[in-house]
Amino acid sequence: MPPPNTPEEGLTSAGASTRIHLFPPLPTVDLKALEYLDEVDENLVCPICRLPLVAPTITNCDHVFCQKCIAQAHRLNPTCPVDRLPLKLADETRSAPRIIHNQLGSLLVRCPNSSFGCTHVVARSLIEDHVTRYCGRTLVRCPHPACDKKVARKDSKKGCLHYAAECEYCEQVYAKVDLEDHQDRRCNNRMKRCELCETEFVRHRQDEHAKQCPEAETTCKYASLGCTLLMKRKRLDKHVQTCEYRVVGPIGDQMIELRAELKALRDKDQQKERRIGFLESKRFAMTTTNTAEGMADFTLPGTTAPADPAPYESRDQYFLSLFETMEAKVERLSSALNEVEGRQSVMLFSETLQLKDQITEIRSTLGVLGMHVRWLMNFRLQERGRVATSSPNISGSFIGTQDNNTDSDPPQQLAHTIREHPPRL
Structure with missing residues (x-):
């Protein structure tokens, strides 16, 4: 039994040679129909469909194709579409390297709903998330439980819009959800000419044109x-x-900012006064302990409360204020923790520098010692050479005896020579 997530996993019990390769799941957005903002590099284009790669798959001969394209081509001809070599789709293909996925994911594309008015440009890796979660032009289910039709996400909070409505310009009846698109694109009487600048604009966009008309007084x-x-x-x-x-324009801008800050401070002060008044009213018997028993002193729903009106409109507001206080404390603790981490990083950096200096000094010392050792070894080899060549007419036996004696003599000679001729470094 092979371990999990190995190529052998997925073999059929009958001994079939097909293996199951785990490719990235196909996205819900049709990536082949996307409009790219810039020209795509030729290395990121599929040789079969001539479009940017989708779920890129690489073969053993280092050719990259779309997963669907290579599967369809292999069913027609079990060879590589580029070099025509025999190809086993299950054994000789795998998902392309991560760098290719990253390059494809960083390509800028327009939203698929650009024809409906969406102007967003995002990376291809984020387009599915944009369309399925954030794009206001994406069609979603109607919020009315009895309606099974779809509506744009930006209109989903307006209730059901699938009812008949009459166009005020051409008096034709359309569904309310399609009325705006009809007035923008297809209504024969949708255009109107500005009386001031003689510019044509869509009738129901008159307020927007009034804010931009160059002839309007302001x-x-x-x-x-x-x-x-x-x-x-x-x-x-x-x-x-x-x-x-x-x-005095800059001074006026500063005054506006100061007024905004003053208003924010007043609101904050009023909120604090309400909290103080609420605590003074003693509607909740507060305890000084932080244990769970302190919650038992709160006046719960269904119990009698003092007749004094509370400064908060509801108990939820009070607990919300407590939550805000705890959140502020957590933020302060987080900032303090970040500061401690910064100090620790600086200390670690300074200690590391000291260690680096010590290592450098040790390396230089080792280099000097190595030079001494090499000089001493060379000197000893030279001394042995002089002893061997000092008496060339002596017989071989005497030379052998002399060689045995020289094994013990060089240390003394070496010491005398070092004293007379110290090494120069």
Whole structure:
């Protein structure tokens, strides 16, 4: 019995040669129909369908294909479509390396619902998540339990829109869910001409055009500081450059920010006052312990409560405030933990530097010692050579005896020589 997740796992009991290869699951979004923002590298294009690879599969001859494409081609001809060599689909194919999957996943694509108005551009690896979870143009089930039709996600909170509605421009009847698309694209009377700038726009987008019409009158951006002039929007940029109140414009921006901060502080102060008033009212008998027994002192639903009105509208608000307090404490603890981790990292880094310096010093010392050892070995070899060549006319037996004696003499000679001629390094 082979171990799990090995190539032998999946063999049939009858001894068949087919193996089960685990390829990535096919996505729900049709990746072959996607519109890519940039030109795709030729190395990431399938040689069969000539489209960017989907579930790339590599053969033993190092050719990469789409999983479906190579399976269909192998059913027609069991050879590699590129070099025409015999190919066993089950034994000689596997999922492509991770780097190919990463390159394909980083390609920028447009949302499949771009024809319905979605303008998002995301990486291909995130397109399925965008379409199935976040895209407002994706069709989902109607929120009404008795309706089995679909509606765009952005309209799912408006209730059931599958009822008849009349177009106010052409007086034709359409489903409410399709009425906006009809007025945007197909209604014969959908267009209207602006009386000021003579620009055509969709009728039910009139408010949006009014905010952009260059001929419409608007106030100066410094109106809050005292500028009372009205002018056409196309002249607004030129006026801003010469407006008398532009000098105090930065001060006005700071005042707006300060007002926003003041409002936030007031709201915070009111919330704290409500909490203090609530605790002073003693509607809940608070305890000083943090044990589970302290929860028993709270006034539970169904029990009699004091007649004094609580500063909170409900008990849920009080518990929500406690939750917010705990969340703030957790955030402070998290920041403190991050600070401790930073200090530990700095200490570890400084100690590592010291260790590196010590290792470098030890290495230099070892190098010096190695030089000494090599010099001493060379000197000893030279001394042996001198002893062997000092008396060439002596007989072989005497030489053998002399060789035996020289084994004990060189240490003394070496010591004398070192004292007379120290090594130079």
